[in-house]
Amino acid sequence: QVQIQQWGAGLxxxxxxxxxxxxxxxxxxxxxxxxxxxxxxxxxxEWIGEILHSGRTNYNPSLKSRxxxxxxxxxxxxxxxxxxxxxxxxxxYYCARYPNYLDxxxxxxxxxxxxxxxTVVVSx
Amino acid sequence: DIQxxxxxxxxxxxxxxxxxxxxxxxxxxxxxLSWYQHHPGYAPRLLIYAASTLDRGLPSRFxxxxxxxxxxxxxxxxxxxxxxxxxxxxxxxxxxxxxHGTRVEVK
Numbered sequence: 116q117v118q119i120q121q122w123g124a125g126l127x128x129x130x131x132x133x134x135x136x137x138x139x140x141x142x143x144x145x146x147x148x149x150x151x152x153x154x155x156x157x158x159x160x161e162w163i164g165e166i167l168h169s170g171r172t173n174y175n176p177s178l179k180s181r182x183x184x185x186x187x188x189x190x191x192x193x194x195x196x197x198x199x200x201x202x203x204x205x206x207x208y209y210c211a212r213y214p215n216y217l218d219x220x221x222x223x224x225x226x227x228x229x230x231x232x233x234t235v236v237v238s239x
Numbered sequence: 240d241i242q243x244x245x246x247x248x249x250x251x252x253x254x255x256x257x258x259x260x261x262x263x264x265x266x267x268x269x270x271x272l273s274w275y276q277h278h279p280g281y282a283p284r285l286l287i288y289a290a291s292t293l294d295r296g297l298p299s300r301f302x303x304x305x306x307x308x309x310x311x312x313x314x315x316x317x318x319x320x321x322x323x324x325x326x327x328x329x330x331x332x333x334x335x336x337x338x339h340g341t342r343v344e345v346k
Binding site: 152159160166175209220222 | 269282283294326330333
């Protein structure tokens with residue numbers, strides 16, 4: 116049973132850098148994109164970006180200039196850094212797993228395992 | 240970027256009802272569409288991927304279908320635990336955009 120545990124600072128001041136990490140327990144680390152998603156209060160889910168074990172990344176263009184996703188395959192961990200946070204970055208941040216392979220019919224899977232979420236508050 | 244237009248934004252229903260939620264993609268995404276259920280305070284849960292494949296362990300009252308660029312989630316015979324917010328997500332290409340969500344509320 117794969118589990119994702121996430122941790123990081125939950126209270127930031129404007130202009131600081133958000134830093135969160137997820138650790139993966141069980142399963143194969145290399146077969147997946149490791150993803151970050153957030154939900155601001157009263158809003159829907161927003162896809163932030165993803166990383167392969169190789170370090171290949173994809174980002175949401177609206178956040179790309181401030182966002183870095185990194186991976187440490189030796190520890191089965193991946194991390195999110197977001198610089199210059201503002202109140203608009205206050206949200207619950209989730210990490211999740213997205214298979215980097217197709218199903219038997221040749222179609223992609225979905226985000227099938229999620230962390231429990233970390234609430235990030237931005238306040239001066 | 241691929242845009243996902245989800246409707247309705249909310250709906251009211253009763254236990255036992257059948258509800259339908261729709262997502263339209265701004266371009267062809269083949270069958271690369273997933274549906275998630277999200278209860279407040281919990282992580283989202285994958286319901287369906289590849290437009291119509293039920294994730295393991297999910298009850299068959301959830302079903303998905305596709306016609307062109309229009310994707311549909313149907314919940315047949317609502318149970319109390321089904322009152323939640325539902326999201327679609329295209330997994331065709333990055334950025335893997337979500338729809339804005341549909342809140343299913345108790346009538």
